Amino acid sequence: MTRARRRVLVTGGAGFIGSHIADAYLAAGDEVWIMDDLSSGRRENVPEAAHLVEMDIRSAEDVRNLFREARFDLVNHHAAQIDVRVSVTDPAKDAAINVHGLLNLTEAAIEVGTRRFVFVSSGGVVYGEPELIPTPESAPKGPLSPYGVTKLTGEHYLNYYRHVRGLDYVALRYANVYGPRQDPLGEAGVVSIFCTRLLDGAVLTVFGDGEQTRDYVFVRDVVAANMLVSDLELPDSGDIDDRAFNVGTGVGTSVIGLAQVLESVAAVQPGRKHERERPGELRHSTLNTGKLRAHGWAPAYSLEQGLQETYTFIRDQRAGGPA
Numbered sequence: 001m002t003r004a005r006r007r008v009l010v011t012g013g014a015g016f017i018g019s020h021i022a023d024a025y026l027a028a029g030d031e032v033w034i035m036d037d038l039s040s041g042r043r044e045n046v047p048e049a050a051h052l053v054e055m056d057i058r059s060a061e062d063v064r065n066l067f068r069e070a071r072f073d074l075v076n077h078h079a080a081q082i083d084v085r086v087s088v089t090d091p092a093k094d095a096a097i098n099v100h101g102l103l104n105l106t107e108a109a110i111e112v113g114t115r116r117f118v119f120v121s122s123g124g125v126v127y128g129e130p131e132l133i134p135t136p137e138s139a140p141k142g143p144l145s146p147y148g149v150t151k152l153t154g155e156h157y158l159n160y161y162r163h164v165r166g167l168d169y170v171a172l173r174y175a176n177v178y179g180p181r182q183d184p185l186g187e188a189g190v191v192s193i194f195c196t197r198l199l200d201g202a203v204l205t206v207f208g209d210g211e212q213t214r215d216y217v218f219v220r221d222v223v224a225a226n227m228l229v230s231d232l233e234l235p236d237s238g239d240i241d242d243r244a245f246n247v248g249t250g251v252g253t254s255v256i257g258l259a260q261v262l263e264s265v266a267a268v269q270p271g272r273k274h275e276r277e278r279p280g281e282l283r284h285s286t287l288n289t290g291k292l293r294a295h296g297w298a299p300a301y302s303l304e305q306g307l308q309e310t311y312t313f314i315r316d317q318r319a320g321g322p323a
């Protein structure tokens with residue numbers, strides 16, 4: 001049976017992850033609109049077949065007007081202030097985009113009867129320094145940055161909207177996402193920084209002892225998770241963890257381990273130097289993804305495959321080749 005064509009809004013669809021999500025909805029036959037203020041996103045990331053609306057999610061009026069015009073069936077919300085350091089120096093800006101912006105979208109979605117709202121949270125920040133690794137959705141929450149607070153707050157708002165106002169939603173708690181089109185600012189920025197250094201034949205800088213671990217998940221696996229939850233039937237939910245899914249590999253990789261794989265992908269070894277550990281950095285973060293796996297999702301890319309694709313993309317882009 002073929003599924004009806006949906007009208008999908010991807011916010012942040014000119015950015016790294018959102019642009020891959022937009023590609024996938026188009027490939028699935030959906031009509032795709034992208035809302036992005038191009039603050040960090042790029043016009044060249046936007047697929048040709050998508051409608052790009054240059055808009056700031058902080059403008060309630062602009063958001064409402066667009067929803068009244070387009071009446072989206074599905075909203076996939078990737079636009080955000082993503083830089084933890086900016087959230088520390090300017091928490092009001094972080095909240096304006098990540099909380100007020102979200103509320104503009106949820107209010108508009110309720111008004112036009114949007115059927116599902118996919119919200120992107122972060123498994124790297126909502127749990128704080130977790131006691132249990134890999135960390136399941138039900139673990140205690142304790143964000144250690146304003147960015148983490150706004151992501152967790154977003155989930156609480158959506159849970160309220162679901163229970164009281166009838167807006168159906170799913171929250172995806174991403175691990176450290178890497179892949180083509182990423183920039184050095186995201187939660188897996190180290191991948192793009194190391195790739196660039198290796199292409200320059202420059203020494204890799206490792207903060208602290210390099211034994212801190214992260215869960216690196218390839219962007220195409222993240223896309224598959226988004227496609228799955230966009231129309232996954234879910235039971236009535238209780239608290240925020242019922243509607244949340246971790247998206248990661250369940251495998252922790254140290255900074256040194258990451259450097260080793262990338263050095264082998266790049267076939268160069270310019271050396272490494274250690275600098276003082278950065279204050280406030282988590283020691284370990286790896287997500288338990290059993291809940292999403294129970295619905296049939298599993299990462300398809302090994303770290304080696306994903307890093308190979310990412311390195312090749314960055315190399316070609318620098319050479320002015322295919323982007």
Ligand SMILES: NC(=O)c1ccc[n+]([C@@H]2O[C@H](COP(=O)([O-])OP(=O)(O)OC[C@H]3O[C@@H](n4cnc5c(N)ncnc54)[C@H](O)[C@@H]3O)[C@@H](O)[C@H]2O)c1
Nearest residue numbers: 012015016017037039040041056057079080174177186187
């Ligand atoms: N990259 C990761 O490892 C990671 C991990 C956890 C969660 N996330 C979340 O995934 C989402 C996408 O992140 P990304 O890494 O692709 O970052 P990105 O910066 O490439 O994408 C964010 C997009 O949002 C747009 N945007 C920012 N502020 C806006 C505003 N006020 N109005 C409209 N558009 C705005 C930007 O222009 C950009 O295109 C974010 O919600 C981020 O918090 C990312």
